[in-house]
Amino acid sequence: MLIFDAHLDVAWNALDWNRDYEQPLAVIRAAESEMPGKGRGRNTVCFPEMRRGQVGISIMTLLPKLLRDTMPPLQPYRSAVSAYAAARGQLAYYETMIERGVLAWVRNRWELERAVASWENGADMNTPLFFVLSMEGADAILHPRQVEEWWHRGLRIVGPAHYGVNAYAPGTGCEGGLFPAGRDLLREMERVGMILDVTHLTDQAFDEALEIYHGPVLASHHNCRALVPHQRQLTDEQIRRLIARGAVIGAACDAWMLYPGWVRGETSPEVVSLEAVADHIDRVCQLAGNSRHSALGSDLDGGFGTEQTPRDLQSIADLQKLIPILERRGYTQDDIRNIFYRNWVRFFQTAWKDN
């Protein structure tokens, strides 16, 4: 079945981790076998595996991290200008992959329909992997007026926050509300038609963002706080508010978001399986009363590898194993199609009704 995965940091992996995603997983892992560091030699994403797993459409990110005092740094930049330039570099990666026929844009309804038709009707080796461009953390938007420039470059979604604090909002691991620039950013996003991703916002910033911003909202890679407590996760009340706004919520496969009390670098992935991902999908479906708001946003290769994925997920292609798991829980083929791709397709069709 076609999969629409709402969160993959593809260009960040290609540039900051120096991974050649056109190679098989085994080749990428072998190239890193001597490298120290979390996730090295253990990645789960590459273009051949996305094809094998029918991950034909995804949201791919621009992810230029700023240096933040509050969190352990991951490839950070000391200035916003460096972050902006790095994002332009990541965009150049996507543009080059498009020229090579490996990737293809999804920026409007027409391109979305083409993507779905290409993959639903049986993709072949020449069918590109389609993607919507998103920015995780608005560090690379130098001022709110620049939202429009990024729109013209193909960007369609912005998550204002990431880990730590930036010029617009406090994110994961922090407290507090939007900064004045963050309020201006949201107003400009609404004016331009940029979609809001609430993932990584603090609780207060989440509330404020939903008040200020009246456009389409999604949660790209976000699990349930009721199942695994953490400020990074959505409360049931937040999930209800998102559902009321027509949002879709992508279930993430990062093990610490799936297993209560996970300790990074210590807990073994043996303790968690894809059943836990299904638990988070199911909670959103139960809160909604239907299967139209839960989906996938795997975040695979998002700074971690198989040391921090469910034990039965060694490749992104293993997402297909969720089909029998959901079937056993009573989900119909229609429900599973909703979760696997139709909810995201419907979301973007609605968000882009005018373009």
Ligand SMILES: [Zn+2]
């Ligand atoms: Zn993230």
